[in-house]
Amino acid sequence: MINNQISNEGKLQHLITTEGISKELITKIFNLAESFLKVGKRDVKKVPLLRGKTVCNLFFENSTRTRTTFEIAAKRLSADVLNLDIPTSSQSKGEALIDTINNLIAMSTDIFVIRHPEAGIPNYIANNVDESVHIINAGDGNNAHPTQGLLDAFTIRKYKKDFSQLKVAIVGDIKHSRVARSEIHALSTLGTSEIRLVGPEIFMPDDISQDKFQTYNDMKAGISDVDVVMMLRIQKERMQKDIIPSEKKYYEAFGLTTEILKHAKKDAIVMHPGPMNRGVEIQSEVADSSQSVILAQVTFGIAIRMAVMTLLVDKNI
Numbered sequence: 001m002i003n004n005q006i007s008n009e010g011k012l013q014h015l016i017t018t019e020g021i022s023k024e025l026i027t028k029i030f031n032l033a034e035s036f037l038k039v040g041k042r043d044v045k046k047v048p049l050l051r052g053k054t055v056c057n058l059f060f061e062n063s064t065r066t067r068t069t070f071e072i073a074a075k076r077l078s079a080d081v082l083n084l085d086i087p088t089s090s091q092s093k094g095e096a097l098i099d100t101i102n103n104l105i106a107m108s109t110d111i112f113v114i115r116h117p118e119a120g121i122p123n124y125i126a127n128n129v130d131e132s133v134h135i136i137n138a139g140d141g142n143n144a145h146p147t148q149g150l151l152d153a154f155t156i157r158k159y160k161k162d163f164s165q166l167k168v169a170i171v172g173d174i175k176h177s178r179v180a181r182s183e184i185h186a187l188s189t190l191g192t193s194e195i196r197l198v199g200p201e202i203f204m205p206d207d208i209s210q211d212k213f214q215t216y217n218d219m220k221a222g223i224s225d226v227d228v229v230m231m232l233r234i235q236k237e238r239m240q241k242d243i244i245p246s247e248k249k250y251y252e253a254f255g256l257t258t259e260i261l262k263h264a265k266k267d268a269i270v271m272h273p274g275p276m277n278r279g280v281e282i283q284s285e286v287a288d289s290s291q292s293v294i295l296a297q298v299t300f301g302i303a304i305r306m307a308v309m310t311l312l313v314d315k316n317i
């Protein structure tokens with residue numbers, strides 16, 4: 001649990017994790033995101049809410065979706081956007097991260113969007129900057145990816161409405177997944193009826209309260225009768241060694257195919273945060289099927305990130 005996300009006045013100061021964020025705040029983010037979805041459908045996809053503000057993307061780890069949708073979200077809010085190219089920055093000359101941050105603050109950066117392979121870095125920075133500066137965690141190690149957790153829950157609300165009636169299966173490498181952690185906290189706070197973690201025992205987490213979920217080591221049983229199937233990639237970059245003997249065997253046991261998907265409810269939606277490994281955790285036919293909402297997740301991500309940045313900066317909402 002992080003203590004500095006909410007200011008003494010009850011406002012969102014930083015977004016580091018979904019753990020401990022209230023249902024009221026999540027609902028506020030969702031309702032604001034709904035209005036920003038409409039902005040995304042206009043000819044002129046811009047509102048002036050962050051005019052004069054500067055957003056800096058600091059990505060110490062690769063990204064396609066998160067970095068670009070944060071950039072698009074900031075631009076739609078009329079902010080100025082900096083994308084620091086880490087390999088060509090003075091980080092490569094040994095500059096301490098906090099010195100890089102302080103130099104960017106001296107250039108009047110208001111919001112930092114930070115992705116880092118080491119868990120805890122965005123929180124460390126949030127604890128060491130002035131209160132006029134806001135930090136958004138865009139993924140730190142296997143710890144948290146709060147805007148992804150929120151956009152995933154928002155996607156479920158768009159398709160399924162009532163969390164209290166929902167069975168959600170999160171399938172795959174949950175142990176190394178910051179996305180799964182952020183989803184579990186958000187879905188649990190929203191009152192999701194049943195959260196199932198499905199995968200081999202070696203992929204089950206040991207750091208999340210067991211009362212938030214049930215575990216299944218069998219794919220068919222795990223997704224039986226669920227409303228939502230969220231697939232995850234095997235995150236080899238966060239493993240000490242290769243713990244899956246064969247991708248083929250993994251796919252046979254835990255890959256989501258059209259045949260396996262029949263065990264879920266007929267109208268179940270299929271989600272994936274990306275990047276997707278077709279033929280490893282998901283069959284192409286499923287990824288591209290009418291039940292897949294994977295690209296809608298990306299579109300909704302822009303609206304969620306616009307909502308989060310607006311709430312950080314605008315003290316009147």
Ligand code: CP
Nearest residue numbers: 063064065066273274
């Ligand atoms: N979902 C997600 O974090 O994707 P990227 O790594 O491409 O940002």
